[in-house]
Amino acid sequence: MSLFDEFSFIHKIKPTKILHSELITPIGDDASVYKVLDGARQVVCVDTMVEGVHFLKEFSTPEEIGYKGLAVNISDLAAMASIPKYYLISIAIPPHWKEEEIIGIYQGMAKLAKTYMMDLIGGDTVSTGDKLVITVTVIGEIEKDHIGLRSNAMPGDVVFVTGTLGDSAAGLDLLLKKVSVRDPNISHFLINRHKYPSPRVKEGRYLSKMERVALNDISDGLASELHEIAEASQVSIKIEFRDIPKSKEILTLREDLIEKWVLFGGEDFELVGTASVDSWSFIKKIAKENDFQISKIGIVEKGPAEVWLQRDKVEQKLKKSGYNHFKQDR
Amino acid sequence: MSLFDEFSFIHKIKPTKILHSELITPIGDDASVYKVLDGARQVVCVDTMVEGVHFLKEFSTPEEIGYKGLAVNISDLAAMASIPKYYLISIAIPPHWKEEEIIGIYQGMAKLAKTYMMDLIGGDTVSTGDKLVITVTVIGEIEKDHIGLRSNAMPGDVVFVTGTLGDSAAGLDLLLKKVSVRDPNISHFLINRHKYPSPRVKEGRYLSKMERVALNDISDGLASELHEIAEASQVSIKIEFRDIPKSKEILTLREDLIEKWVLFGGEDFELVGTASVDSWSFIKKIAKENDFQISKIGIVEKGPAEVWLQRDKVEQKLKKSGYNHFKQDR
Numbered sequence: 270m271s272l273f274d275e276f277s278f279i280h281k282i283k284p285t286k287i288l289h290s291e292l293i294t295p296i297g298d299d300a301s302v303y304k305v306l307d308g309a310r311q312v313v314c315v316d317t318m319v320e321g322v323h324f325l326k327e328f329s330t331p332e333e334i335g336y337k338g339l340a341v342n343i344s345d346l347a348a349m350a351s352i353p354k355y356y357l358i359s360i361a362i363p364p365h366w367k368e369e370e371i372i373g374i375y376q377g378m379a380k381l382a383k384t385y386m387m388d389l390i391g392g393d394t395v396s397t398g399d400k401l402v403i404t405v406t407v408i409g410e411i412e413k414d415h416i417g418l419r420s421n422a423m424p425g426d427v428v429f430v431t432g433t434l435g436d437s438a439a440g441l442d443l444l445l446k447k448v449s450v451r452d453p454n455i456s457h458f459l460i461n462r463h464k465y466p467s468p469r470v471k472e473g474r475y476l477s478k479m480e481r482v483a484l485n486d487i488s489d490g491l492a493s494e495l496h497e498i499a500e501a502s503q504v505s506i507k508i509e510f511r512d513i514p515k516s517k518e519i520l521t522l523r524e525d526l527i528e529k530w531v532l533f534g535g536e537d538f539e540l541v542g543t544a545s546v547d548s549w550s551f552i553k554k555i556a557k558e559n560d561f562q563i564s565k566i567g568i569v570e571k572g573p574a575e576v577w578l579q580r581d582k583v584e585q586k587l588k589k590s591g592y593n594h595f596k597q598d599r
Numbered sequence: 600m601s602l603f604d605e606f607s608f609i610h611k612i613k614p615t616k617i618l619h620s621e622l623i624t625p626i627g628d629d630a631s632v633y634k635v636l637d638g639a640r641q642v643v644c645v646d647t648m649v650e651g652v653h654f655l656k657e658f659s660t661p662e663e664i665g666y667k668g669l670a671v672n673i674s675d676l677a678a679m680a681s682i683p684k685y686y687l688i689s690i691a692i693p694p695h696w697k698e699e700e701i702i703g704i705y706q707g708m709a710k711l712a713k714t715y716m717m718d719l720i721g722g723d724t725v726s727t728g729d730k731l732v733i734t735v736t737v738i739g740e741i742e743k744d745h746i747g748l749r750s751n752a753m754p755g756d757v758v759f760v761t762g763t764l765g766d767s768a769a770g771l772d773l774l775l776k777k778v779s780v781r782d783p784n785i786s787h788f789l790i791n792r793h794k795y796p797s798p799r800v801k802e803g804r805y806l807s808k809m810e811r812v813a814l815n816d817i818s819d820g821l822a823s824e825l826h827e828i829a830e831a832s833q834v835s836i837k838i839e840f841r842d843i844p845k846s847k848e849i850l851t852l853r854e855d856l857i858e859k860w861v862l863f864g865g866e867d868f869e870l871v872g873t874a875s876v877d878s879w880s881f882i883k884k885i886a887k888e889n890d891f892q893i894s895k896i897g898i899v900e901k902g903p904a905e906v907w908l909q910r911d912k913v914e915q916k917l918k919k920s921g922y923n924h925f926k927q928d929r
Contacts, residue, residue, distance in 0.1 A: 293640060298749055298831075300815060301645035302741065307637045310623060313720065314630035315736055317689040317792040319727045329876075338701040359734045361691075390643065397649045398730035404689045404723075406645055406736045411632065424730040443897050488628060 275501060277370065278394065283376040288388050289354060297539070301390035303355065305410070306379050308563065312351040312409040312416075316342050320363075331370045333464045334403070335377025342466035343385055344406040344538040348486035350417035350477030351409035355390045356382060359404040361397035374403065375471040387471060407495040417484030422502035426483070426543035426569035431472045433516040435527060436490055437462035440536025455518045458589040464515075466471065466538035472561050473540060479552065484542040490535040492576060498543065499574040506543075508567030508587075511579035532578070533586065543569050545573060570591050608698065608724065612705040618685060618716050619848070621689040631720035633685065635740070642681040642739040642746075646672050650693075650731040658774050662836045663794045664733070665707025671818065672737040673715055673798035674868040677709055678816035680747035680807030681739035681801060685720045686712060686767035691735040705731065715800060745807040747814030747872065752832035755815070756873035756899035756928065759882070761802045762892055765857060768790035768864025778856060785848045788855075792846075796868035802891050803870060814872040820865040822906060826919040828873065829904040838897030838917075840910040862917065873899050 291304040295552070305311065318324060318341070324334050331550065339356060346353045358378065371394075382389065387407070388444060438465030442448045443456050450456050469486070476482045483502060485494040499506045513531055519526070544552055556563040576587040637642065648654060648671070654664050676683045688708065693699060701724075714717060717737070770793030772778045773786050780786050799816070801833060806812045812830060815824040821843070828925040829836045843861055849856070874882060879895065885892040923929040 278894075294748065294860055299675040299814075300681070300739070302640050302642050302679065302681075302736075302746055304640055305635045308884075310632050310634055311641065311738075312632050313685075313687065313736075315689045315721055315734070316689045316725055317691055317723045317725050317732075317734065319691050319725050321728065322726055324681045345629040349632065351630070355643075357736065359641065359645045359646045361647055361649050361730075361732045372760075391643055393647045393734075395647045395649050397651055397732055398651065398728060400728035400730075402693075402727055402732045402734075404732075404734040405645065405646070405688065407641065408641075410631070416623070417634055418624065429667065470787070475786075482918045484629075491767045 270423055271282040275339050275394070276313050281372055282330025283327065283447060284379070284389050287369040288386050290370050292388055303390070308413055309341055309410045310413060310416070312346055312349050312411055313406065313464060314342060314345045315404060315406045316345070317402060317404045318320050328548070329464065332377035333372035336381050336465060337379040338374070338403050338405050340466050340468050340538065342405045343470060344466065344486040344488065346409035347468045347470045348407065348417060348484045348540060349411060349474040350482070350484060351411040352474065353385045353387050353407060353409045353538065355408040356389055357406040358392040360392070361395050361402040362472050363397050363399050363401055364423045366401055372445055375477050377538050385468070406409050411477070417477060419483055419498050419501035421483035421486055422479050422498050422543040422569050424504055424569050425546060427546055427549045427565050428506055428508060428543050428567035428569060429565050430491070430539055430541045432537065432539040433519070434514050434537050434539060435515045435519050435530035435534050437466060437536040439522060439531040440464070440524070448522065450522065452521070455521055458516070463536065466536065468538055469540045471559070472563065473557060475555050476542065476544070476552070479548045482544045484540055487539050487541055488535055489535045490533040491541060492587045493589050494530050494541050497577045499576055503574055505570045505572035505577065506567060507573050507577045507579065509568060510578055512564065512566045513561065514564045533590070600846050605724070611702055614709065618718050622718055622720060624835060624917060633720070638743055639740045639769040640746070642676055642846050643680050643736065643742055644675045645734060645736045647674070647732060647734045653897045659794065661703025662707035665704035666711050666795060666818055668704070668735050669708040670796050670798050671799060671866065672735045672911050674796065674818065676737055676739035676804040677798045678747060678853055679739065679741065679801045679871060680745055680803040680812065680814060681740045681741040682804065683717050683737060685718050685737040685738040687720055688722040690722070691725050691732040693727050693729050693731055694782060696731055701746045707817045713811055715798070717758055725879055729881040741807070745805060747807060747812050748923035749815055749828050749831035751811050752828050752834050752873040752899050753900050754901040755876060756898060757895050758836055758838060758873050758897035759893050759895050760821070760844065760869055760871045761799050762867065763844045763849070764817065764848050764867050764869060765860030765864050766846050767866040768860040769849050769852060770794070771792060778852065778913050780852065782851070785851055788846070788848045793866065796866065798868055799870045799891070802893065805885050806872065806874070806882065809874050809878045812872055812874045817867045817869050817871055818865055820863040820869060823865070823918045823919050824863050824871050825906045833904055835900040835902035835907065836897060837907045837909065840908055842894065842896045844892065844894045860884060863920070
């Protein structure tokens with residue numbers, strides 16, 4: 270029950286090339302069928318983005334919405350240390366969206382999918398009321414016993430994050446004009462970090478080579494993700510604010526905002542995790558050799574599932590909650 | 600970004616038992632991970648149902664909406680002759696839906712999932728504008744080379760359907776009060792066929808034992824599904840109206856409506872397909888032994904991708920189009 274001519278629409282969004290030879294059926298049958306390497310585990314997750322909640326038409330082009338919609342899901346696969354392989358898009362389209370805009374969303378996903386070697390293998394297109402709803406299902410693969418589960422943290426572990434934190438939330442506040450910055454390069458960098466997050470698949474893959482690693486991707490903010498690891502592993506986590514990596518761009522902005530963005534901002538889609546002290550020097554070495562940033566920000570301790578923040582020699586218990594984007598609009 | 604308290608909500612919908620021991624992670628990490636039998640193929644598809652388009656709150660309880668939302672997807676797995684294994688639910692919830700109604704939807708799915716031995720392995724819950732949007736992803740497994748592809752039909756094949764056709768569309772017209780019937784048992788039977796379709800998984804599995812079988816599930820109406828097989832296989836299909844199986848209940852209704860329901864009605868979620876003449880007597884035998892209904896309704900011929908209907912010795916070319924439910928509301 271598509272808004273558009275279904276045949277012509279599918280023709281426009283159908284991939285012209287298959288990247289994985291394990292894919293047996295192209296799009297167009299009742300379901301897609303693919304082979305799995307013997308012994309490999311399947312990793313699957315789904316995320317839904319809603320207009321007005323997760324994105325706003327006035328701030329993002331269709332391509333940007335598509336890019337981010339898929340990026341968010343690839344990030345979940347990265348947080349399991351898996352290899353992204355396939356994706357499916359289901360989209361509920363309100364009357365005020367034009368066909369070329371919808372195709373733009375698919376193109377934004379296709380661009381990112383090419384980078385991460387993913388095949389579009391299915392989906393659905395239906396009409397709806399007032400809000401565009403995009404649901405992306407992603408499928409990855411992982412070797413036996415190398416899964417970055419949240420429950421893998423143990424007392425004594427190093428707590429680490431990839432990249433820099435807070436940039437995406439700062440970029441969003443710039444978009445929403447809650448904050449301003451004179452230097453257009455800084456603004457451009459931070460907004461780009463919000464619109465084009467880089468799922469840390471490579472980092473996850475290298476980390477999966479460790480004997481044991483706990484991983485989470487930072488979608489809801491560092492504090493929230495650390496709480497999830499603490500709860501899943503039943504450990505206490507202590508981090509040091511000074512050690513959290515921040516971009517030189519974010520450091521030009523107001524200090525009180527930086528703290529909020531870095532701890533609760535979310536949507537950085539960096540990885541946060543824990544690994545044994547013994548493996549930490551090796552992790553630093555492979556990060557250097559393979560050109561990715563990873564920083565120790567704290568330690569795992571025995572104790573109740575809590576997260577503690579040390580700043581200027583003062584310790585405070587960190588709450589889980591970040592803030593909800595666009596909450597004022599709803 | 601859930602409408603409800605996320606922790607409490609997930610607790611309420613989280614399965615208490617895992618049916619497949621191949622499932623490695625329970626719900627709650629970034630993604631779900633499961634093992635695959637060596638050599639088995641994965642079968643995956645996704646479908647979205649929108650309030651006002653695919654269901655109406657005044658005609659269906661939350662449990663019925665959930666049941667059907669999953670049934671429709673299981674039917675796609677049946678149409679590939681695969682074994683259903685896992686499902687994920689993503690749901691975008693408008694403010695006018697209450698938490699207990701949403702839980703009812705999950706319960707409706709859980710009930711059916713139990714019947715078909717499927718584990719709920721993930722999902723997402725977000726808020727939206729005016730229409731409830733439910734996206735279900737299902738994953739099945741199939742042995743090598745036993746896939747019921749639409750492109751498998753060959754000239755000379757028998758065309759068959761499972762069950763009886765048109766009941767669901769008749770049930771919908773009864774619900775919409777477009778038609779009425781005096782006998783409450785007839786009304787009950789037909790409405791039930793609309794609300795509680797039975798995905799033909801068992802039938803698909805038996806049919807997969809044939810050397811070659813083309814399969815499609817009847818979601819958009821017999822005419823439309825036959826066209827899909829004809830186009831995918833580049834063959835001509837000829838069916839005989841008299842041979843299409845009809846329930847005794849539908850036969851009590853108006854003859855002109857019966858034709859419309861049977862040919863274009865859709866949502867029967869029976870299987871339609873083709874198999875070689877040589878295998879047909881064996882198919883009839885296993886159907887009898889295993890207590891399912893399967894009927895020959897026509898033959899496959901060489902020629903252009905067309906569908907022909909014979910009725911009272913008159914042949915007419917059958918158009919693809921059925922009708923869109925609730926179209927008048929939009």
